[in-house]
Amino acid sequence: MIIVAGARSLKEAAWLFDNGAGEVYCGLPDLPNHRRASLSVKDEKEFCRIIDLAKKKGGKTLLLLNQSWDPGDYGRFAEKVKRLVARGVDGLVVKDLHLIEYLQGAGIKSSYILSSLAMAFNSHAVDLFRRYGIKRFILPYQLTPEEALGIIKSRPRIETEIFYYPGHFCQNVDPLCKFCDWSRSYKPCKISLESGDGPFLMPAPDLPRMADIMYEGHKAGVNYLKIPRTLDLEGLKKFIGDARVLLDLLDKGTSKEKFRLRYKDVFVSDKV
Template identity: 35%
Template sequence: MRITIGIKSLDEADYFLHQGADEIYFGPAVPSHRASFSKEKEILDSIRLAKKLQKKTLLALNEIYSREQYGFLLAHARRLTGNGLDGLVVRDVALLEYFNSEKFRPNFVSSIMSSCFNSQAMKFYMDLGVGRFTLHSQIMPEDAVKMVSAAETIMFVSCLFLEPNIVPFCFFTYPGGPGASKLKVRPCKAGFKCGRHDFRMLESNLYFQAGLLYDFHKLGVQWLKIPRQLNTRKLITEFKITRFLNLLLEKGLDRESFVKAVTELMTRADLNKYGSSYLIKPDVDIPARHA
């Protein structure tokens, strides 16, 4: 499987591309619960570096933007694709429709925040130009057979990122900073409720999560995704773990041996010691940039 990872600086682009990432993705420099570049020049430099190494780059437009922002986003995206950007990760159907109306159809990738949960929804998005799809955490391997056979697919590494909520439909933050982009708020982690019903996923353990990774690999999912985050130390560790898990999958271990190996690795790694993904960790030094 190939690895795509979210970044927030040229230093991170250089490090991860040289350490085996097949693709990097990044967002525009706007306040968000994820991390973004501070200058467009760094984005352009990262695109050029990826091209030099024959790797891919994506711009992630994961928000619900106002109509007033569409012109800026279109100009920004066109400028980047004109400089070698390989595609866009898009969440909002309205934005996809706008890009289509402006005859702008680069390689589109559906965000995990899009509302695509089955093969029928995939067909709708494909008509808007989407060619690669990010699978939601709520989709199980047995439900994804038609989806995986219909288009190129991505999954988050389940033992690193398993979203308990249905991501697209929560827009709220809560106090408790410093959080994302140095704002005094944190992303919402509350469960969705309707009456007495709780719309969280069922609780899972490492055995279940490792099994998901194995089953999706066998099903034919092509990409493993690591989300961008403010906590650089944790991001580097998650990348190293993902790279190792990918090697285990390529070795052709049987399911039981793979699940056991992943569970032992994740228990030893103890990612809780790094803190939340949303914590700003400025003390981390990215290894020196390559010449």
């Protein structure tokens, strides 16, 4: 798998390219990208320096556009996107079908990558987006290994990407969602609810099942492993280091049982 990691600065991008990442993805604060401005690159000038660095290192740069935009802003934003694609951006991460149509209609030719936020949870959704030229899909975080494999095996001509987030599982569609942003201490997805049968928690996979997502994904031929951009640089270094260890085990054909044990160690050390 090719490691794809989020970068918020030239410094982070440089470290990532020197330590195993094949691609970096970035947001810009003035292009809505579903995250706080602090998680984006400072400005266009620094982003262009990351583009140049990627070319020098033989890597790629992706621009995040994974947010629905006000249609009144389409023209203004599209001009900036067109300029950045001409500057050398290798791909656009998108989720909104109307935005995809607009950008393509504006003559913006690029590799369009479907964000997990588009919620393509089955092969029918995949087929819909394929009609709009999408060839690479970031699979939703909540798909079980069996569900993900069903999509991968039934649609062999697409490229797929899965998240690497061993210390965290969000039962809602989006990790680090607005519920967490609004209240740092109160997370509705984690609290116990009362039901007629007693306390109820939103379901989440256990550690072996989380390990299986990566194990079975590698076995099925998933192309990319996505590292979140919500980490500070030290956290990013830890995630990349552990991801490379796990990928090396998978490349060597380690058994599922041994992989689960190593994944458990990573879960303990990579919790954020």
